[in-house]
Amino acid sequence: MNLGIKRKNRLSEFTLREYGINGVLMAILFLFGLFLSWKLSTFAIFMYLLLWVASYFVIHATTCRNCVYHGKQCPVPFEGSCSHLTFDRGNNFGLFAGIGGLVAYFLRVCIPFVAIFESGSVLYFVLYTGVFLLFFYVLIYHTGCPNCINTKCPLNPDFSV
Numbered sequence: 001m002n003l004g005i006k007r008k009n010r011l012s013e014f015t016l017r018e019y020g021i022n023g024v025l026m027a028i029l030f031l032f033g034l035f036l037s038w039k040l041s042t043f044a045i046f047m048y049l050l051l052w053v054a055s056y057f058v059i060h061a062t063t064c065r066n067c068v069y070h071g072k073q074c075p076v077p078f079e080g081s082c083s084h085l086t087f088d089r090g091n092n093f094g095l096f097a098g099i100g101g102l103v104a105y106f107l108r109v110c111i112p113f114v115a116i117f118e119s120g121s122v123l124y125f126v127l128y129t130g131v132f133l134l135f136f137y138v139l140i141y142h143t144g145c146p147n148c149i150n151t152k153c154p155l156n157p158d159f160s161v
C-alpha cells in the first residue's frame with residue numbers, strides 16, 4: 001500500500017520541524033474536539049479527556065512499542081517519544097499495530113463527532129473533518145511517512161510484502 005507516498009529522508013529521530021507542524025495540527029484537533037464536547041455537556045468533556053488519555057495507552061501498547069521510534073521522537077507528539085514510559089519494547093509491528101492505531105484515533109474523535117451529529121451542524125462537520133483529514137494528509141505525505149524508517153509499516157515508502 002504505497003498511496004503515492006514519496007521518500008524524502010530517512011530520519012532515525014524526527015526533528016522539531018516535523019514534530020512541531022504535526023503538534024500544531026494535533027493541538028487544533030484536540031482543542032476543536034474539546035470545544036465540541038463542551039457544547040454537548042460537562043460529562044462529554046470529562047469523557048473526551050478520559051478517552052484522549054486512554055488513546056495514548058492503546059497506541060503505545062499496540063503500535064508505538066513495536067515501532068523503531070519506541071522511546072524516540074516520532075512524527076506525532078506524545079506517541080513514540082513517550083511510549084517507553086508506559087510499555088517495554090516489542091517486536092511485532094503487524095496487523096495488531098494498525099488496528100491499535102485506528103482504535104486510538106477513534107477514541108480521540110468519537111465524542112466530537114457525537115456532538116456534531118447531535119447539533120446537526122454541517123459547518124462543524126466540515127471544519128472538524130477537514131482538520132482531521134489535514135492532520136493525516138500532512139503526516140502521511142509531508143512530515144511523517146516520507147521520512148520514516150519503520151519499513152514494517154504499510155505506509156512506509158520502502159514497505160514491501
Ligand code: SF4
Pocket residue numbers: 067075140144145148149150153154155156157
Ligand atoms: S510510515 Fe508513517 S504511519 Fe507508518 S510508522 Fe512511519 S510515520 Fe507512522
